[in-house]
Amino acid sequence: MESNPSERRQLDDTLKEQLIKMEERLTEIYELYSKVDERVTRLEEQLPKTEEVLGRIVAKNVTGVEESLQHKLSILLPKVDKVLAFYQRASTAPNSERQFHPARSSSAATTSSLTPSSSLNIQLPESATASAVLRDRCEENVPQTAVGSSHQRASSTPTFQNQFLPAQPSPPVTTSLPTPTPSLNIQLPASATSAEMVTECCQGNVPNVSPPAHSVQGAPASSSPSTDAPKSLLEAAEKGNVAALRRFLADGGRVNARDERGHTVLHLAASIGRTEVADVLIANGAGVDRLGPQRRTPLHCAAANGHSATVARLVGAGAAVEARDARGATAVALAARGGHAAALQSLLEQGASVETKDVDGRTPLSHAVRGNFSAVVALLAEKGADVNATAEGEDTPLMHAVKHGNLEIATSLLEKGADANVIGKDGDTPLLIATKLGTTAIVTCLLEKGAGVNAAGRDGETPLLSATKQGNAELVACLVERRANVDTTDKMGYTPLLIATDHARSSIVTCLLENGANVNKADINGNTPLLVAVKNQKSDFVQLLLTKGASPTKKNNVNKSPLFVASKDSHVDILELLLEAVQEFDRDEIGRSLRVAASAAVVWILADAARDVVLGEAGREALFASAAEGRQEVLRALLQIGLNANATDASGLSALHNAASKGHTSCVRTLVEAGAQVNVKDKPGQTPLHLAAREGKRECVVTLLEAGAQVNVISLLGFTPLHLAAREGKRECVVALMERGADASITTGLTYFMTALDIARQKFHYDCVSEIERRLFHRRN
Known part of the structure; x- marks a missing residue:
């Protein structure tokens, strides 16, 4: 059920x-592991x-070497004990389900010689790993020493062979003190995740320890660090050299080495499509489900x-087709x-699921x-596959196809039942997005599959409004059809006709008018298409709108008409x-227009239309206004x-x-x-x-005086112009x-x-005081 x-x-x-708690726990373990690694x-x-x-002690007193060595090692034992405690705690951590198999070293033996007169051989197990070395030291299994010819003991020191080569005995390498013995290096895959490294430690699979490269007596000076993958084996896999690969494996090379x-090697062969190499590796027991990086x-x-x-061969060998990587992706997801x-196709033929989701919630x-x-x-x-599946906070596949402008994918999804009216994460529908992008073919496809032609986006914009803003006459015609x-209208009350008029899209305006657009519908500010055309000085649009019944006197919210x-x-x-x-003149509107007339031509046009209005109260108001605003031509x-x-x-005021x-x-002179x-x-x-004197208009003062104005005239309040x-x-x-x-x-x-x-x-006003005093003085003298 x-x-x-x-x-x-x-x-x-x-x-x-x-999963989040497990990841947090693994992160804590990894941090612990990092501390252990620092101590090591x-x-x-x-x-x-x-x-x-x-070495210095041996040079002075050969017989005291063993006691000195024991003393020095005893100093290090407490620190090693702490390191082991960290390792033990890491190995008992829960949720360590991730596996990862580091390479292990093969056996070899070396001998160190001491100079000048005696030698000291430190014995360690040939295949010693980091954990083995630490355990030996903690159990006080101090390596044996051989001093000089009289104190010789059977000994062997660690050498670390590459796992891609067959195990072979290594010739002894002689070093001369006081040259330092190589330090231990813990090697982990460079691309291993924190969880993988922690899991490896938890399972007790401590990475191998190998000495760093350095010059030793009897070895080439340019010897490089030992790696887990010698070039010869990698080249055999990369080049598909099956014969060489078989030879390595026959000589004891490890088929699952890393x-x-x-x-x-099977990861490498699979990555580059070496199916014949994969056949050989699988036949020799290579693990088809071994985990690598990620x-x-x-x-x-x-x-x-x-x-x-290669996919078919691996699946045939029993590879888990539903295995997931670190990001939760299956092979199907990676192929997709x-x-x-x-x-x-190879994976799907084997029954692989098409509905798996990765950690981001995305399907193949x-x-x-x-x-x-x-x-x-x-x-x-x-x-x-579910064509409507989507991750949280993301768009559906159809939305992505529309945004990419991919008609083929959009058609394929719609034919399989994709929702043509789905709302995207931005609040828009596929049709609105396609309209904004101008992809006419996708718009047509969506409309044929039932997309809502009037569905608006988050800001109230419909596909028709969007197409009009884009100036796409083809899309407008398609949507209107x-x-x-x-x-x-959108949230500002703009209609397609108003937008098209504002942007001077004549073909769209014609299309909209022919399909019944309301020519007088205004926006939230009361602006009609005709008023917008008048403001933009588009006389051809004005004429077109007027022929369709636009009102030349309809006012907006601030009482302005066309x-x-x-x-x-x-x-x-x-x-x-x-x-x-205008069939019947609105005399009030003529008067209002006359009061703001910006040119004499406007005055004459209005006078021709309604001369009695011009000569009446409206004309007087226009006379006063033009004089006050300095419109001499209108005056x-x-x-x-x-x-x-x-x-x-x-108030008795004149123009x-x-x-x-x-x-x-200039207006004073005209009057x-x-x-x-x-x-x-x-x-x-x-x-x-x-x-004029009160306002400081000197030129007007001079003009009026020249025209006969009385200079000492007194007002009812007793003031002269001076x-x-x-x-x-x-x-x-x-x-x-x-x-x-x-x-x-x-x-x-009145002025005392x-x-x-x-x-x-x-x-x-001392500048006026001094000017009056100076002129009075000249008059007296």
């Missing part, structure tokens, strides 16, 4: 937690020093490199990852899709199009149309007041030329000269007024009978 999905997930979570290394460093001391990286078997190596014949369809199909291996994907899908919603924008930005040709399209046009230059608003206060001298009164007063009794200029610290205006006859002695009760000079002092 199958368990339900929730129970399976719970079981998976439990297994993951247990320190002991190795001390051995040469000990032997050097022994190289310095931990590979057996816990890979020879079958893993053959599958990863696509050697189908490399795109090796033939090797994969997922790896094949990521690698764009169409043939492998088709083969796995045909064998029943599949009944995509032409008025769909007519208003065209008038403000002086888009004369667009303004004419808009006015032609002149309004005056030419017939607006009164002396018109005032409710001349506005122009003078803002410093627009004066049109007959504006220069001494007109507003309700507080201020003339344009008052305002009073205001002095109060505000406008020195240049003070100078201009006094040069043209301003009376600095005028006082007013203070003059302009008093006001300037009160406000600390």
